[in-house]
Amino acid sequence: MTLGTPDQTLPEFARSALLLDVDGTLIDIAPRPDLVVVPPGLLETLHVLRDALDGAPAVISGRPVEQVDLLLDRAPHAVAGEHGGAVRHAPDQPIERPGLPTPPPEWLVQAEALAAAHRGVLLEHKAHGFVVHYRAVPELGPMLRDAVLAILGGNPDFVVLAAHMAWEVRPRGTDKGVAVASLMQRPPLQGRVPLFIGDDVTDEDAIAKARDMGGAGLRVDLAFGTAGDVRAWLAEAAKHGAWPALPLPASA
Numbered sequence: 001m002t003l004g005t006p007d008q009t010l011p012e013f014a015r016s017a018l019l020l021d022v023d024g025t026l027i028d029i030a031p032r033p034d035l036v037v038v039p040p041g042l043l044e045t046l047h048v049l050r051d052a053l054d055g056a057p058a059v060i061s062g063r064p065v066e067q068v069d070l071l072l073d074r075a076p077h078a079v080a081g082e083h084g085g086a087v088r089h090a091p092d093q094p095i096e097r098p099g100l101p102t103p104p105p106e107w108l109v110q111a112e113a114l115a116a117a118h119r120g121v122l123l124e125h126k127a128h129g130f131v132v133h134y135r136a137v138p139e140l141g142p143m144l145r146d147a148v149l150a151i152l153g154g155n156p157d158f159v160v161l162a163a164h165m166a167w168e169v170r171p172r173g174t175d176k177g178v179a180v181a182s183l184m185q186r187p188p189l190q191g192r193v194p195l196f197i198g199d200d201v202t203d204e205d206a207i208a209k210a211r212d213m214g215g216a217g218l219r220v221d222l223a224f225g226t227a228g229d230v231r232a233w234l235a236e237a238a239k240h241g242a243w244p245a246l247p248l249p250a251s252a
């Protein structure tokens with residue numbers, strides 16, 4: 001079975017811990033990560049779901065926690081950022097960071113040079129890694145992957161991950177599956193059944209973890225269609241206090 005196919009039972013609404021990816025799941029992908037727009041109604045939907053699920057909705061993103069909080073106005077109760085590299089378990093709690101390695105400064109110098117040498121390539125810095133975006137020049141993807149791997153020089157503490165038109169370097173051992181497990185350990189998510197929704201390769205770990213924990217993991221393209229379809233589905237859930245039927249048929 002392909003990860004993320006929707007042929008699975010959703011947890012009972014009242015017992016669900018709703019875990020959501022952000023880019024491509026709650027908000028539409030933009031040409032650059034800083035150009036995304038939070039659609040009207042989304043924050044209201046998240047607030048209603050937060051009340052209905054006793055604070056259980058949480059967000060798991062590749063973005064830093066601070067960015068997610070700015071984008072979503074602290075609507076989610078808990079936020080895991082940087083693919084689990086940083087976690088804020090409640091709105092009034094500090095951001096916790098497990099002891100993760102940071103990339104050597106010379107890698108960042110080389111990555112800056114790589115981005116500067118190719119028009120349309122963008123470098124994004126993260127606390128424990130960096131991202132090389134090539135949405136404007138998709139034909140450079142394979143070359144950039146080789147260049148990023150060359151910068152890492154086989155260092156075993158870091159991995160290169162495929163994201164939306166981007167190569168992301170981050171510490172080995174952090175992924176969105178780890179983030180799901182971490183978030184589910186604390187109230188108000190603790191004791192609930194995870195329902196995770198994500199759109200990307202990096203979401204597969206969270207999809208698998210949610211299923212391992214007896215819950216459901218759904219891929220946007222297979223279960224819903226687009227981020228707009230996810231938003232409409234969540235708005236229906238907020239209105240009725242129940243999970244609506246999934247928009248796409250059960251067979252993938």
Ligand SMILES: [Mg+2]
Pocket residue numbers: 021022023024025198199200
């Ligand atoms: Mg995403």
